[in-house]
Amino acid sequence: PAEQVAPGPDKKTLVILGTGWGSVSLLKRIDSTLYNVIVISPRNFFLFTPLLPSCTTGTIESRSIMEPIRSITRHKEGIVQYIEAEAKDIDMNRRVVTVESVKHDDDIANGEGPLSIRTAEIPFDYLVVGVGAQNTTFGIPGVEQYGCFLKEITDAQKIRQRIMDRIEQAMLPSTTPEERKRLLHMVVVGGGPTGVEFAGELQDFFEDDLKKWIPSIADDFKVTLVEALPNVLPMFSKQLIEYTEKIFSQEKITVMTKTMVKNVTESTIEADVTTPSGERERQVIPYGLLVWATGNAARPLTRKLMSSIPAQKDSRRGLAVNEFLVVNGTDGVWGLGDCTATKYAPTAQVAAQQGLYLARLFNQLAKTEMIEQEIKDLEALAHHAVDESDRRALDSKIDNRTRVLRRNKMLMPFEYSHQGSLAYIGMDRAVADLAFGEGNYSSGGSLTYIFWRSAYLSMVFSSRNRLLVLVDWLKVKLFGRDVSRE
Ligand code: FAD
Ligand code: NAD
Numbered sequence: 001p002a003e004q005v006a007p008g009p010d011k012k013t014l015v016i017l018g019t020g021w022g023s024v025s026l027l028k029r030i031d032s033t034l035y036n037v038i039v040i041s042p043r044n045f046f047l048f049t050p051l052l053p054s055c056t057t058g059t060i061e062s063r064s065i066m067e068p069i070r071s072i073t074r075h076k077e078g079i080v081q082y083i084e085a086e087a088k089d090i091d092m093n094r095r096v097v098t099v100e101s102v103k104h105d106d107d108i109a110n111g112e113g114p115l116s117i118r119t120a121e122i123p124f125d126y127l128v129v130g131v132g133a134q135n136t137t138f139g140i141p142g143v144e145q146y147g148c149f150l151k152e153i154t155d156a157q158k159i160r161q162r163i164m165d166r167i168e169q170a171m172l173p174s175t176t177p178e179e180r181k182r183l184l185h186m187v188v189v190g191g192g193p194t195g196v197e198f199a200g201e202l203q204d205f206f207e208d209d210l211k212k213w214i215p216s217i218a219d220d221f222k223v224t225l226v227e228a229l230p231n232v233l234p235m236f237s238k239q240l241i242e243y244t245e246k247i248f249s250q251e252k253i254t255v256m257t258k259t260m261v262k263n264v265t266e267s268t269i270e271a272d273v274t275t276p277s278g279e280r281e282r283q284v285i286p287y288g289l290l291v292w293a294t295g296n297a298a299r300p301l302t303r304k305l306m307s308s309i310p311a312q313k314d315s316r317r318g319l320a321v322n323e324f325l326v327v328n329g330t331d332g333v334w335g336l337g338d339c340t341a342t343k344y345a346p347t348a349q350v351a352a353q354q355g356l357y358l359a360r361l362f363n364q365l366a367k368t369e370m371i372e373q374e375i376k377d378l379e380a381l382a383h384h385a386v387d388e389s390d391r392r393a394l395d396s397k398i399d400n401r402t403r404v405l406r407r408n409k410m411l412m413p414f415e416y417s418h419q420g421s422l423a424y425i426g427m428d429r430a431v432a433d434l435a436f437g438e439g440n441y442s443s444g445g446s447l448t449y450i451f452w453r454s455a456y457l458s459m460v461f462s463s464r465n466r467l468l469v470l471v472d473w474l475k476v477k478l479f480g481r482d483v484s485r486e
Helices: 021-029 050-055 071-075 105-109 151-170 179-185 192-211 236-253 301-306 348-386 388-409 448-458 462-479
Strands: 010-017 035-041 045-047 067-070 080-091 098-102 121-122 128-129 183-191 223-226 252-255 259-264 269-272 280-286 289-292 333-335 420-426 430-438 437-444
Touching: 010 021, 010 348, 021 035, 021 071, 021 348, 035 071, 035 105, 045 071, 050 151, 050 192, 050 420, 050 448, 067 071, 067 462, 071 080, 080 121, 080 301, 121 437, 128 280, 151 289, 179 183, 183 192, 183 259, 183 280, 192 236, 192 420, 223 462, 236 420, 236 430, 236 437, 348 388, 420 437, 420 448, 430 448, 437 448, 448 462
Parallel strands: 010 035, 010 128, 035 080, 128 333, 183 223, 183 289, 223 252
Antiparallel strands: 045 067, 080 098, 098 121, 259 269, 269 280, 420 430, 430 437
């Protein structure tokens, strides 16, 4: 890359929290020569979440959907500083973010533990909060301790390892038949797209590879999807919900709807099942692997912010923002993506469009400030001009720049354009609810699966990612998935 423009005291400092869909979309499009841009995130890479369920079974390798944040920053025209840390607090009065560096394995190995964690205060003029959300457990006992989530790359790696752990434990000669059944029971709680896609991927893994490599698990291996509502995938059209449930029954995935999990122990899930007669019945389900996918909750930083800003007192799910994505009750602080509570679903599609919008907004804002300064300078010159013709020429320039300024100041509010929803449901099938102009088009099946693959392949972050994902798919087609335990 060409030499980058360095930060300077004449520019405003823009701090961006997070390296997810929202923040990276903003970072990609912002003119970083106009600001001193500082990105703070505990994760030094962007993660392409739509293909994360595929990493739990090795259909795709983790690194194929990770893109180092440096590969983005080093191509920016203005230098962007990245700090690997977590924002712990935001002081709106002093306009500083307190950050805490990430704990590394060798810190722990050296016995330094939390002592090696450094904190620092980062001042900002403008701040963008894009810290995403964490998994919700609704406070249900045992979930945090015994379940696996599916949000980050480490979650997918843990699930992949745990699937093989349970299988190898089930195969030990000392394992009783009853215990083996339990160990091979893979339960997914939450019938939203995360739960559905993971269940589909896991059943594929079993059908395509595990059954061949370890035939003796065939009778006992079972995937169950548990959902509190009467059906899975509530955000999809009725036709696609029915199609998904039909395919799941062909795949032999057990779907338990109207089943609300209430408690989790080391080996069982306790749930209230609503029977066809409308009565509630407590069921105890033995399990080996539990994947918990019941949606989002606000992160501690978001909750702290919400409780410290009076205008946020009615916010529950996340930061309330106005139509320009300014965090209500703040000045010069914007919010985007899953950490905000808006009328839109918490999706990558929304976060990415908000990031793009903010990039345009910041580019415009800096230009406005530049023109304002230019007008001030011209006015000072005109004020001191001795020659009448010089003064008239300067006045005409001022008029011209004022017109440009007025145009530049016209900010449009954020508007979301929904492109549709896509989900993989296993057995080389996908469902899609697509938006076409004013109408909608729903489809499910193998062709939709080809569309799903090509759509995500075209959307992955870089050509490097694209090639890696293609190679992974090809590898699995040729040799099957890897069943070794890392
Ligand atoms: P994130 O992408 O979650 O990024 C948040 C960032 O903030 C991360 O970099 C994180 O490390 C960082 N961070 C966290 N805490 C702090 C802190 N204290 N200080 C600084 N930084 C912090 N959506 C779709 O539209 N289509 C899909 O197909 C799809 N598939 C999905 C599949 C899965 C398995 C999952 C879990 C989600 C999927 N989503 C999908 C939803 C989508 O991933 C999210 O809506 C999207 O990631 C939200 O973007 P974000 O930028 O708000 O947050
Ligand atoms: P979600 O909120 O969409 O679904 C969670 C499900 O869990 C709900 O149907 C809820 O009824 C159920 N549930 C909650 N508590 C329960 C309990 N105690 N017992 C049983 N079931 C319970 O969550 P998600 O699937 O993680 O998705 C989060 C966001 O990410 C959504 O906006 C989603 O659209 C998006 N996402 C999109 C895709 C895609 O487009 N392919 C994939 C994954 C995630």
